[in-house]
Amino acid sequence: MAYQERNIWASLIASGIGMSVYTVIVLQQAAGGSVADVDWVPIMLWTIGASIVGAIVLSIVWGILAGMRDPDGVGTSDQRDRDISRMGDRVGQAFLVIAGLGVIVECAFELDWFWIANTMFYGFAASALVGGVASVIAYRRGLV
Numbered sequence: 001m002a003y004q005e006r007n008i009w010a011s012l013i014a015s016g017i018g019m020s021v022y023t024v025i026v027l028q029q030a031a032g033g034s035v036a037d038v039d040w041v042p043i044m045l046w047t048i049g050a051s052i053v054g055a056i057v058l059s060i061v062w063g064i065l066a067g068m069r070d071p072d073g074v075g076t077s078d079q080r081d082r083d084i085s086r087m088g089d090r091v092g093q094a095f096l097v098i099a100g101l102g103v104i105v106e107c108a109f110e111l112d113w114f115w116i117a118n119t120m121f122y123g124f125a126a127s128a129l130v131g132g133v134a135s136v137i138a139y140r141r142g143l144v
Contacts, residue, residue, distance in 0.1 A: 004081040005139045010059040012132040018051030019125040036114040044121055084138045092131020099123020
């Protein structure tokens with residue numbers, strides 16, 4: 001498995017877990033009431049931070065293990081890796097644009113900060129997940 005692909009997998013795992021943990025904690029805090037009343041800011045910030053740290057740690061540990069098996073190819077990348085990275089970024093950016101437009105609409109209707117921030121949070125998460133999945137598929141099936 002290429003260096004870039006390992007990093008994509010680490011990011012996918014951390015993003016998926018982080019998004020799930022945030023959702024569960026916010027819903028538990030709401031306890032059947034309005035989710036907009038939850039003190040979501042520290043939960044979101046801790047989740048984002050933990051997801052970033054988790055992806056980095058997972059990538060490092062995975063890289064060390066891969067380096068023990070194949071010391072020569074552990075950190076190399078080529079033109080194919082760069083092409084796949086650009087394609088995954090383009091696919092993911094579409095979801096950032098959609099989330100950004102959603103935030104603009106929510107601001108126009110003066111919705112609660114909770115909804116605006118969560119639209120952006122889930123937009124970033126969707127961007128990471130969809131872009132990562134597109135990249136993994138490209139690694140498995142190739143670029144067309």
